[in-house]
Amino acid sequence: MSKPNLVELWEGHCRCEFETRDANATMATMVPEPYVNHIPTMTGGVGHEELKRFYADHFIPVNPPDFGLLPISRTVGEDTIVDEFICQFTHTTEIDWLLPGVPPTGRAVEIPMVAIVKFVGDKVAHEHIYWDQASVLTQIGLLDPTGLPVAGVETSHKVADKSLPSNTLMKRWQESTVPV
Template identity: 50%
Template sequence: MADRAAMERVWDAHTDSEFVHRDVRVTMSTMTDSPTVIHVPTAMGGVGRGNVRDFYERWFIGRNPDDFALRSVSRTVGDERIVDEMVVSFTHDIEVPWILPAIGPTGREVRIPLVAVVGFHGESIDSEHIYWDQASVLAQTLLLDTGLVARLPVVTDQPGMLDGGIALNQLAENR
């Protein structure tokens, strides 16, 4: 069992090195010798140190818009795992391959909840499983047909849902 406060410090240093300092070397120093990173909605990431480093260098670190922001909603810390619920926001003014692979800038604002499930081995990160609603990203960037969005359970203001800012169960009335 790892020290929970140490796990939080490592996770915070990891995300700072990804998004603030944009330093692959420091990011990798927070991880085990054989980490796994999976961005589930886009099947991006890597298994093993070399593949994770390649993912960070080519597709993730330094590949975010200047206005990219993370806002913490909640964090749960267990014996060997952290679950972090955040709101991610950015203007899609550059290609962001880890969230919209092979899609050029749309100029649209994106704001979505994201959940990171982070596994630890000792005080080093062993795995990251990252989840978000890709349909919401596609709808906000106008890459999903608006007629389809109106008929499907696609919520374009998911953070509003988390904050209680939109009514729930509206899609059931459209049937």
């Protein structure tokens, strides 16, 4: 028995979510009782009916028209994929899953994200999606980063370009010395 191609399956699932924007097609790529958990906002769903409702009403139709994902890295295991990517969009819609209850600000947003996706056979069983919510809130103007160890769009820039400076939030960095 051949092993399923997890990359093809995951990319097909993502096409249903972000290109065709079809909740039924998205659900067809998943096990009968899947779950999704967007960790910072605790959005998603458990079980077919709840997750279908989430996709149909609170995920697929609320993503802004310019919503895009920029791949950074991918690790493929026996039954799991870990994807690192940058999510980019202009906040022109109320994005229930990412910014629940926050009206559109019109601001550009870039967020580094990590998705941990578990498969059972050739179907998605669950997704755990992580991102830094403080970075999102800073970028849309709801969080003033002054005096806080928080960064905005710089977090995604640093993920995409390792040559950008590190330790910019560490006030004592300039005082430290290189070990001899």
